[in-house]
Amino acid sequence: xxxxxxxxxxxxxxxxxxxxxxxxxxxxxxxxxxxxxxxxxxxxxxxxxxxxxxxxxxxxxxxxxxxxxxxxxxxxxxxxxxxxxxxxxxxxxxxxxxxxxxxxxxxxxxxxxxxxxxxxxxxxxxxxxxxxxxxxxxxxxxxxxxxxxxxxxxxxxxxxxxxxxxxxxxxxxxxxxxxxxxxxxxxxxxxxxxxxxxxxxxxxxxxxxxxxxxxxxxxxxxxxxxxxxxxxxxxxxxxxxxxxxxxxxxxxxxxxxxxxxxxxxxxxxxxxxxxxxxxxxxxxxxxxxxxxxxxxxxxxxxxxxxxxxxxxxxxxxxxxxxxxxxx
Amino acid sequence: xxxxxxxxxxxxxxxxxxxxxxxxxxxxxxxxxxxxxxxxxxxxxxxxxxxxxxxxxxxxxxxxxxxxxxxxxxxxxxxxxxxxxxxxxxxxxxxxxxxxxxxxxxxxxxxxxxxxxxxxxxxxxxxxxxxxxxxxxxxxxxxxxxxxxxxxxxxxxxxxxxxxxxxxxxxxxxxxxxxxxxxxxxxxxxxxxxxxxxxxxxxxxxxxxxxxxxxxxxxxxxxxxxxxxxxxxxxxxxxxxxxxxxxxxxxxxxxxxxxxxxxxxxxxxxxxxxxxxxxxxxxxxxxxxxxxxxxxxxxxxxxxxxxxxxxxxxxxxxxxxxxxxxx
Numbered sequence: 001x002x003x004x005x006x007x008x009x010x011x012x013x014x015x016x017x018x019x020x021x022x023x024x025x026x027x028x029x030x031x032x033x034x035x036x037x038x039x040x041x042x043x044x045x046x047x048x049x050x051x052x053x054x055x056x057x058x059x060x061x062x063x064x065x066x067x068x069x070x071x072x073x074x075x076x077x078x079x080x081x082x083x084x085x086x087x088x089x090x091x092x093x094x095x096x097x098x099x100x101x102x103x104x105x106x107x108x109x110x111x112x113x114x115x116x117x118x119x120x121x122x123x124x125x126x127x128x129x130x131x132x133x134x135x136x137x138x139x140x141x142x143x144x145x146x147x148x149x150x151x152x153x154x155x156x157x158x159x160x161x162x163x164x165x166x167x168x169x170x171x172x173x174x175x176x177x178x179x180x181x182x183x184x185x186x187x188x189x190x191x192x193x194x195x196x197x198x199x200x201x202x203x204x205x206x207x208x209x210x211x212x213x214x215x216x217x218x219x220x221x222x223x224x225x226x227x228x229x230x231x232x233x234x235x236x237x238x239x240x241x242x243x244x245x246x247x248x249x250x251x252x253x254x255x256x257x258x259x260x261x262x263x264x265x266x267x268x269x270x271x272x273x274x275x276x277x278x279x280x281x282x283x284x285x286x287x288x289x290x291x292x293x294x295x296x297x298x299x300x301x302x303x304x305x306x307x308x309x310x311x312x313x314x315x316x317x318x319x320x321x322x323x324x325x326x327x
Numbered sequence: 328x329x330x331x332x333x334x335x336x337x338x339x340x341x342x343x344x345x346x347x348x349x350x351x352x353x354x355x356x357x358x359x360x361x362x363x364x365x366x367x368x369x370x371x372x373x374x375x376x377x378x379x380x381x382x383x384x385x386x387x388x389x390x391x392x393x394x395x396x397x398x399x400x401x402x403x404x405x406x407x408x409x410x411x412x413x414x415x416x417x418x419x420x421x422x423x424x425x426x427x428x429x430x431x432x433x434x435x436x437x438x439x440x441x442x443x444x445x446x447x448x449x450x451x452x453x454x455x456x457x458x459x460x461x462x463x464x465x466x467x468x469x470x471x472x473x474x475x476x477x478x479x480x481x482x483x484x485x486x487x488x489x490x491x492x493x494x495x496x497x498x499x500x501x502x503x504x505x506x507x508x509x510x511x512x513x514x515x516x517x518x519x520x521x522x523x524x525x526x527x528x529x530x531x532x533x534x535x536x537x538x539x540x541x542x543x544x545x546x547x548x549x550x551x552x553x554x555x556x557x558x559x560x561x562x563x564x565x566x567x568x569x570x571x572x573x574x575x576x577x578x579x580x581x582x583x584x585x586x587x588x589x590x591x592x593x594x595x596x597x598x599x600x601x602x603x604x605x606x607x608x609x610x611x612x613x614x615x616x617x618x619x620x621x622x623x624x625x626x627x628x629x630x631x632x633x634x635x636x637x638x639x640x641x642x643x644x645x646x647x648x649x650x651x652x653x654x
Contacts, residue, residue, distance in 0.1 A: 005555070014598050019616075
């Protein structure tokens, strides 16, 4: 296993320490593996998190205009309720806290338990669940669709509403509206190796890719011979467009790399995706290309579309300042 | 070869088309493989470029506060003089143009030839050469030290001086000052595959890394058994600190990924690097962690230090708005 680490059981804590050192705006709550803003603001708090290994998700999105706290579990494992409770406490300024949960059974259970604990402590807490992945109806670790890269759009939209002084119901409503308009679909070309395991989690032949594979290597729709960028864009978009009618809409587009895919290839894919969308009368309002939600060093990608209206455009374009997204 | 491409001979043009589609601030000059700003400004122009495969270098740094044009060669191959000339013409507003060249023989030859052509056309052009890599005194493709990730700091520093209205000699002086204070050192863990070749450019054993390998896979200092993050930070920093006395200085630090290394590992490395620097009385003023100058999907990293004074701090902190660096 070739990794720049010291010890597999310290990767999360050492990574978060390294983040705190790199970004002065972040504070790392040791032991509980929470990254939170150093400067608190008087607004609805926004908390997300989940298993580690998806960096920059979620700690990279802590900052002005996006999250208040990100709670890290071990690699590909949900954070425990005590960690999430700490994330909620750090995010709470008395105006309530919204949890953004990716739809995995472990995350749902632990975030909901933390919510209950926080409510018992007198904190107003609500939650939304992101289920953007159209690949499969149920999956290894989820009942219903998985939450993947579209979650980053929820951080942006809900974060902007909170920063603008929205109440907890308003922030939740913005998040729910975005969730209802987001669809994602991905594929993997190579596996990744969990530091604590030391060998790849699955195998794919030299000329084989898996369409619809999850961000933890969960099975997808089917295995396929490697596709051209053009064919890949068609296959991924077809599944998304079959599920949601984006025709005539203006959309935000995310071309997300899973960690090991060069930016060159993501831009080549974007070229095909925008061409296809344009031919279908779907206007791309804004495009995000890069590694937003990864699976360690896995190579592969996902596409996410969000159907925009004026409110969502305004929230998408509102300023944000986080390690992984600024603008 | 598992890559999201259509045809190996179209990767550069399709990538640049995909960039133009993704970023409305950029314009792609077809055939000549130049990415330039859509909105021209009345200031000294800043041009860089080189072989493709190092994305987001250099086209990702075109925009306010950084480059005016980036000129792309084929993968790991210098762009031809006619392409560079076009980049100069696009960047020229009548106040002169500075070329930022990485020290590779092909780049030096072609950029200097383009400079001569531009001067004959009446454009005032000057150039600087970045030689930040302390690994080896000469290399496969360079006489003298190679130019690697530190080049991104030069884009930032010179770009800020140009944006603030600096004259061509002032912009060049800022670049030269930064160049004299920057040192980098890297290592590689896995090879990368050029799209036109179809197989990895070199091989490393499962437990082997190469210290000081270049960003095109050029030989480095030595091969080593895989190191812990702590030991790796020590080995890379030792070479840098032996070459330049950063003690008592304030520095900018870049922890750069070569493309295939997860952000998690870069932050773990940063944790060790900042600890060692702190113990040596070197204060990190600002840290950049991520993929700034890559080698396709190669896994590995480089460290860059820049010794800062008040002028360089101000230029480093000046606003910029490019696809790959904002703030």
